[in-house]
Amino acid sequence: MKHNKFDLLSLGEILLRLSPPGNERLSRSDVFDKHIGGAELNVVSGVSMLGLKTGMISKLPDNLLGSYAGNQVHFYGVGDDYLSLDREKNARLGIYYYESGAHPRKPQVVYDRMHSSIQSISIKDFPEEMYHSTRCFHTTGITLALGGQCRETAIEMIKRFKEAGALISFDVNFRGNLWTGAEAKECIESILPYTDIFFCSADTARLTFQKEGSTREMMQSFAKDYPISVIASTKRTVHSPKKHSFTSVIYDVGSKTFYEEEPYENIEVVDRIGSGDAYIAGALYGYLAYGDCRKALEYGNAASAMKNTIPGDMPCSDLKELTKTIEEHRQTGELPEMSR
Amino acid sequence: MKHNKFDLLSLGEILLRLSPPGNERLSRSDVFDKHIGGAELNVVSGVSMLGLKTGMISKLPDNLLGSYAGNQVHFYGVGDDYLSLDREKNARLGIYYYESGAHPRKPQVVYDRMHSSIQSISIKDFPEEMYHSTRCFHTTGITLALGGQCRETAIEMIKRFKEAGALISFDVNFRGNLWTGAEAKECIESILPYTDIFFCSADTARLTFQKEGSTREMMQSFAKDYPISVIASTKRTVHSPKKHSFTSVIYDVGSKTFYEEEPYENIEVVDRIGSGDAYIAGALYGYLAYGDCRKALEYGNAASAMKNTIPGDMPCSDLKELTKTIEEHRQTGELPEMSR
């Protein structure tokens, strides 16, 4: 049996996130908290913290900001073998500005990610052996929606990884500020034939893919149209910017089984950014480590619930912590408040 | 038709506010967060952020602290044409210390505002044309209650602005640490004959002005006694220092119409100071920009709810944000969590 260097490789943009501290506003304040994020990086860093081998495929400017991003990638134990450097004079790291909300003030995002180094990413930047180095490849609709050569490169990579025998994981992650629903639908439908694990919320299924019926019915519809093995759909209830509930459904197509569990209720949200990506990290971990959709469900839900309580984009929970969270989520009755 | 330089001028004290960060206590900690506030400044800065032309009438010490206050006034786009400078050797900027609460610990305020520069403010400090430069003049009971020449100057200004054709807006803003209810009643009743827009909470109407009956009845009683055009009364429900609900009633005397709307429920309070002033800012904006009490109600309530989520005394929402908040407040059903 082949031994892969990586359990998971992911292609996507690495972004600098700048946020005013606490509940301050972007239009005031003297400082920014500085984080690194990006939907795909959030996924691989989450999987890495849980103990699998991961690597990030991306392109960074060859300057001190690119170094910062690279150092943070290292921090989370993610491999940098496929981080290519953009040595163009005006190479830039994409940025987004985020201010958190407090009811009735909603969180706000300002993107400044155009013209960034990722947009010149090319299939030629990476060696052929990359495609044979991993058990699973993950990317998202964001990468497809970015300008430049991102879409072309992403689609080509999906095909090559598929051909090399890797599982293909894809998260729709629809962003209305990057493309229209119609564009998204057309493009994503072109890669669904290659997709093994598919993440798509009920809202997106309905609004972007014009699916109808219940969540379960929409999942079945995708499974009928494409050779997908696993479909996952998250359900977040936003009581306020500081209080959410979260759960998900996973459909194991082979066994025609739906997996669900009670939601994590009244999550005390510290930073909700990246909690969807943390779900994918948990779910991929569960699936890759155990080949089991129930594990995928449990690790996905727990990882997402936990991420909401952690500042920044990236999950920061190890296996011991998530496993314990899952156990306590299953228990009923009063739990000890902390262990000491 | 006359074109005024300002939509709103306001007379009042500009204070330095010093607060320990987060939930720290005044009696400990190594730092203070530094803000500028004051009931009247909060109102004009709020109106300025919404797009009308405003200016502040006040007196500041001619030292680096006065410069700080002046710079902050600029920051919010408020005109400094009528900020006079106190060049006395011991000129001082009034201060208040504020520590926020967490149930069952209540927020606490320590005032250190005596002997401040505003107390020597005089009608002679300002040119005659000032009275003809604005559509509306606003002040509060705090200014009447301050020592020195504040009261005399404020009353004289009310009369002169009225005579020059400006709308007179007055907020009772009763502060038991500055004067007694009886003093307040007597003084304020002397200026009500000049008042067009009157802000008075139900509690104050009852306790200070000895009104009786329902909020609506008390508002009608004021309207019967004085030639007021618009009376507004806010209703804040304090579930805890970190959770409030807020709404208001506006009585349009001419049309004998009461305007009300559903409260903003479960506001996640970050900093409640200035949320009453933000209400007035929103309401004056609505009234001055649209001449419409419903708009006054909606902008007032939204501005106050939003201010509770923003650190410091001053509102920091622009028109786009408040308008969107109003729209979402009117909607029913699930709303998108954020736009991206």
Next chain:
Amino acid sequence: MKHNKFDLLSLGEILLRLSPPGNERLSRSDVFDKHIGGAELNVVSGVSMLGLKTGMISKLPDNLLGSYAGNQVHFYGVGDDYLSLDREKNARLGIYYYESGAHPRKPQVVYDRMHSSIQSISIKDFPEEMYHSTRCFHTTGITLALGGQCRETAIEMIKRFKEAGALISFDVNFRGNLWTGAEAKECIESILPYTDIFFCSADTARLTFQKEGSTREMMQSFAKDYPISVIASTKRTVHSPKKHSFTSVIYDVGSKTFYEEEPYENIEVVDRIGSGDAYIAGALYGYLAYGDCRKALEYGNAASAMKNTIPGDMPCSDLKELTKTIEEHRQTGELPEMSR
């Protein structure tokens, strides 16, 4: 009548507490908030802030960290007459790391308190007159459970203070990471014959002391077996890491009376560490200042509820604040939000 120098002396370890700010994680972040704590110090500092004379009996390393601890002891007005210095080369201040939680992430503690200076504390480090200088002596099960000479010294001190006529106060404060329930039971039962005031939660009574029945029945059982005058048992309900409710029962053995009151509901928890110790501080204050178990109950509950809203280990409320909190807790109907 004898006039004691101290109302309360307490023996215990003084620890450095290091916490990442806000909701950050121990495994990341660039800074630590730095606090001093320790179950017994928390008690004496709380009593000191309420106006009684207190002192701490402990051993600190003779280095800059020991100086920091000593300075903080001073800050809270606690006497340092019986802080002995450890001049050994490797003398160390015990440490614990604490990260706060947000549902479903629980608070976490990492202890690093072995080999600290307190472990070499000896009865010989303190003068004989110490035993005659106080009305009350307090220590906890933590001190008994620490390694080195702590247990032996603590037991000997209990006996000497008792003999000298001081009230003996003891808090079980069971910590599973320091000893087993069986060890705790055996050791504590050996000092219960000397104990006047006994703090033990219902859970500990049941799990550690194998008591059965209701809280009241378990308290009666202790009173039957040992010559204890006052038994107190707290009841904390943890809705989430950021929301608790709290109350307690006190059993006045002499009058066979149980004292209880309505819980403080929905406490907005800023920092729950030390809230149990704050309860003891309030209860001892009430008992020592008024000789009244109802006062002990009221000050204990109020002190604990308030501590939950204050960063760090140590209570920081004065008598005026607690007394007002108690009054407001007793009232029904709407209360003013703050006084100004």
Next chain:
Amino acid sequence: MKHNKFDLLSLGEILLRLSPPGNERLSRSDVFDKHIGGAELNVVSGVSMLGLKTGMISKLPDNLLGSYAGNQVHFYGVGDDYLSLDREKNARLGIYYYESGAHPRKPQVVYDRMHSSIQSISIKDFPEEMYHSTRCFHTTGITLALGGQCRETAIEMIKRFKEAGALISFDVNFRGNLWTGAEAKECIESILPYTDIFFCSADTARLTFQKEGSTREMMQSFAKDYPISVIASTKRTVHSPKKHSFTSVIYDVGSKTFYEEEPYENIEVVDRIGSGDAYIAGALYGYLAYGDCRKALEYGNAASAMKNTIPGDMPCSDLKELTKTIEEHRQTGELPEMSR
């Protein structure tokens, strides 16, 4: 005599500056200090703080970052009448990252200013009366070197302001990362015929304009070729990143007089960015307020020396402070350390 609304208008880009605190590195750290800068804004804010009426001509994105920039422009009392808003979807605020140095580590700058809103600035964005509203118009070689429509707009504005009777002030401010020396020479020589006040360092005169001889000779050469009235050349000596000396020469062409003074020696550099712009602010203030090249020299040198001691890009000294600095610079003998 005509009364202008402004003493000085300036065209240029407003940039967000992000710096790690203290001596931290861009490639690490959790926070960025957040400043607003830009060569031309630094000049007008400096002149504004000294008491003249100024305004900024620029284009900002219509998002929260643009609001931040606008608020900061207000803070320094600079008029926003000619700040146009870029409502394009990908409108962006240019950024530069700056880390300060410590010998032998040099300060480092990373620019990310391409594709910013200023690049779409057009002569059509501004009303015709703008050209008649000011005594003086200032811009720099940076604006000419930026991409997009900046150069064209800048050159056209120079001509229109000149035609409307304003003094034209121009600072070469050569930046090798924006254009080559040859490009700069050609472009700038095309606007020198319109220039009244010309700022050009000796190095730039030599390297970019191929002038030869001493500083004075090069200045005379410019004066011979173009109808310039005043030429200023700064001289900074960099002992280390934390210690500079600074002085300048001003050539009054009409009277053929050179003005010089002793350098400010051993300036304790806190933040050197913007100290060249502060020089121009001081010099323009001296020239516009007094019409006197000696005043220009003195205020220029003092403003620059002082700016080096102030964090951020923008000068923050008022007239009283600079005047006192000039007096003390002139004095010999021991000076009082501070006044109290």
Next chain:
Amino acid sequence: MKHNKFDLLSLGEILLRLSPPGNERLSRSDVFDKHIGGAELNVVSGVSMLGLKTGMISKLPDNLLGSYAGNQVHFYGVGDDYLSLDREKNARLGIYYYESGAHPRKPQVVYDRMHSSIQSISIKDFPEEMYHSTRCFHTTGITLALGGQCRETAIEMIKRFKEAGALISFDVNFRGNLWTGAEAKECIESILPYTDIFFCSADTARLTFQKEGSTREMMQSFAKDYPISVIASTKRTVHSPKKHSFTSVIYDVGSKTFYEEEPYENIEVVDRIGSGDAYIAGALYGYLAYGDCRKALEYGNAASAMKNTIPGDMPCSDLKELTKTIEEHRQTGELPEMSR
């Protein structure tokens, strides 16, 4: 021989000091560093840190700011037996704002200390036994120069302490913003007959007391006119706000001996405020602990040099540190850089 409770009591105002961090300006920035200071408190806290028993005589407002001041007094181990509380409604803690300098920007101070609680201090606030509780009493010209009842109370205390047998220590500490040189001279000459230890710089001797000649001659002149035992005069050389040199002369009148030593050269100044008071702390420590003017000189110089390197007003060096500093100051040749 009588055993005094205190070695040193001091009368003076306790001030809140507010400073922008690092090299920021008072007229900007979002935070203030918060310190407690005051010339006399700086002296007693310095002496306390060196191991003698000290106490502060002052009056604080009975509010959270007064509690803050009191807690800080405790922190430095200074006794609070004679801190009286001002329960007046407008009781206030005096404030001063301080921004540090960097050449050529000088440090700046803005005082806001009028109408503070100390101004109502009265001889009646303190018990008669206070005068018999200390070996030495210290106050300064600042206390005499403050308004209200300070001067009267100070003069009366000097007399009563003298009568009770305490040494009287007095520091001129002339502040031109509080009184004129003539007022100072007249007032201080009235208390010099009671003074045992007199601190007066050469500049003050010359400018305020119209002394002539060398420092030594002026000291001798004071000794001739008044029954002073010890006269000390400091000499600070200010190379820049960040670099000073410091030494002093002490004249032992009894033995007609002058003590001097080499200056501490090139002190790297972090915060110069309070370094003069630290000198007095060191000198009084040396004199009170050893009765030796050489020790007074050495501890005074070392304490002052060290204070310059410590943020805030108050010295924070213990005896071990100062003693080692003195030893190293005496040595020649290369010294180890640090001990580890």
Next chain:
Amino acid sequence: MKHNKFDLLSLGEILLRLSPPGNERLSRSDVFDKHIGGAELNVVSGVSMLGLKTGMISKLPDNLLGSYAGNQVHFYGVGDDYLSLDREKNARLGIYYYESGAHPRKPQVVYDRMHSSIQSISIKDFPEEMYHSTRCFHTTGITLALGGQCRETAIEMIKRFKEAGALISFDVNFRGNLWTGAEAKECIESILPYTDIFFCSADTARLTFQKEGSTREMMQSFAKDYPISVIASTKRTVHSPKKHSFTSVIYDVGSKTFYEEEPYENIEVVDRIGSGDAYIAGALYGYLAYGDCRKALEYGNAASAMKNTIPGDMPCSDLKELTKTIEEHRQTGELPEMSR
């Protein structure tokens, strides 16, 4: 030719460093800056940043602090293959507290590193293939001096790496608080027969090894006694805690050549900790990458000079930066202040 996985492996303790910010003192302040360091980790992280493959051999507690240390190791790109975990209940991360100095206040260190996880490190914790995975193995006298099984393990590893063909690099790094000179001499002499690259300052050679004569003579003496290939000796001149000069001598034993260069003068010291280790990192980089003692000298000196300007223990310069620093160090004449 064999291809090694690592260029450099190093054995040593990883320590948590806690420092008050800026010039604050350990005995005060509310926060600690949090760093990871340790002589050997500083070396490998420095070499890693320069582009070679490195790994750390150490033992960390299996708790959140160990995770923090591990994450930081990742951040600098150092391999964690040989970080073993200590799962004992009281496993701890060693700590040191550091406060920086300002003349005449010296930097101070308080160690709290006893009983840490490294002390149970054993040769059995590591696989046999480790010895064949690297070109060079480095450790220091600190590891030999630590308690527990460190010395035994270190000596055994030196022998096994040597046997496996790795270069052995050893830094004496004498610490008087860990062992005596005599102990150090005896122990280190036992491993010198295995040492290829030897770092020893002239002071240590003289005081610990009783060498005599000039630096060069002492180096020759070591070379005579032991089969060492390269001997390096640093020379730091401490003008003040904030200003150092630095250079070194390297003796290439084979060619009997001494390499020296002009010192880096007047380094503006931000944080001197780890600058000696940075020297070794630079020197090993130069030697391993180029096999050239001149390169070792140049990279060593530059790395050390640069590290002094960077906060924390670990170097943070990449190859581009150091190479440029070396070039500028070689140049004479005026250099550009920064590039933009």
